[in-house]
Amino acid sequence: MAGPVIELQTTAVAVGGEMVARDPEGRVVFVTGALPGETARVELYDERSRFARASVIEVIDAAPGRVSPPCRHVGRGCGGCDWQHIDVSVQTELRRSMVADVLARDGGVVDPVVETGEPLAAAGLRTTVRGTAGADGRFAFRRRRTNQPVEVDSCLVAHPLVEELVAEGRFGRAQDVTIRVGARTGERMVLTSPSTAGVRVPDDVKVIGTDQLRKGRRAWIHEEVAGRTWRVSAESFFQASPEGADALVREVQQLVDRWAPEHTRLVDLCCGVGLFAGSILSEEPGQRVVGVERNASAVADARHNLADEPVRIVKVALGKWQPSNAQVVVADPARSGLAREGVWAVAETGAELCVLVSCDPASLGRDARLLGEEGYRHAGSRTLDLFGHTGQVEVVSAFVRDLQS
Ligand SMILES: C[S@@+](CC[C@H](N)C(=O)[O-])C[C@H]1O[C@@H](n2cnc3c(N)ncnc32)[C@H](O)[C@@H]1O
Known part of the structure; x- marks a missing residue:
């Protein structure tokens, strides 16, 4: 059944990729199929007392950056990509601003430094x-x-x-x-x-x-990333493309080189098949790495992939892990983020640097606040477009422990 149709103006991008507007009563409306700064007729399909959701049925005043979706299945209702109506370079900037907003608003980070990372093709990469x-x-x-x-x-x-x-x-x-x-x-x-x-x-x-x-x-x-071959089982997580995984490894490595080049002990939290545990190298001899992962399939892959490396994979859920000492923690949690138990584990390692890889800006905002409470200062984020033509974004952030706090 069709919902009510109203006209409204969008103002900004919300976490998740919808655009924010207000209806005549001042209620927030999350709009799909729009860009910030557009006037459109929308159909309300989910109405609650504090907010509503709507989708564009007619654009009255289009914003720069609106394009015809390059894939014909969008017009047939395919729900695979929600940003095909947005020019690719505008998508990149919208993801960056979405992350900056959430770090400031939810993460309590003052004037967060958020840059766009190396470019990735929007089409043809997803494996x-x-x-x-x-x-x-x-x-x-x-x-x-x-x-x-x-x-x-x-x-x-x-x-x-x-x-x-x-x-x-x-x-x-x-x-x-x-x-x-x-x-x-x-x-x-x-x-x-x-x-x-x-x-x-x-x-x-x-x-x-x-x-x-x-x-x-x-x-x-098997897939090849960062100069290694990785076994990836049916039930194990792997990044969206090898190009994206390579870019993530390079971003993480740059942060480690900048903030903790002399580390010898690294923890890879939520290590999956061992991507960061097996790729992030120290300049110091004798590096020891611990990977923490709860999924049995991923643990078996990680142990296989890194059998010849000084890496120990611990099969345990984050909340039950007994933290070991480390100078660097790389954490790449699921969409729900590190949350309180994960941030506690980071702090208990004593690490001076936490590199957080986030696939959901909302949980990045929450984790940034929790890390701040443990004395970790946000030292910058970079966004990577691993999911072209969608409002999803991958973010690599450095949190550096401020010993004064
Ligand atoms: C986004 S993936 C990242 C994997 C790996 N870092 C990579 O880049 O391929 C998140 C991983 O966290 C694991 N995971 C989710 N919740 C967990 C928890 N509570 N404790 C330990 N591992 C968890 C999942 O099984 C998954 O392998």
């Missing part, structure tokens, strides 16, 4: 896509705001090895379909839930169902 099986078992993304499938035969943001499976694969009646590739090794994998019934893909593709994972079967691909 993992998640969707469902639509009509005839074709790959489908979810329609915006619903669970309905939108079958697609191409994907602008996906790596070509992924896109080929999006176009040609058949996925039976799977509720969830994950396509994942190693862009630099050429290896490909499809994970379907609840089973692999009806899946048809080329012979080179490893196919596994969540029913088989539950029975202990495993499947993995």
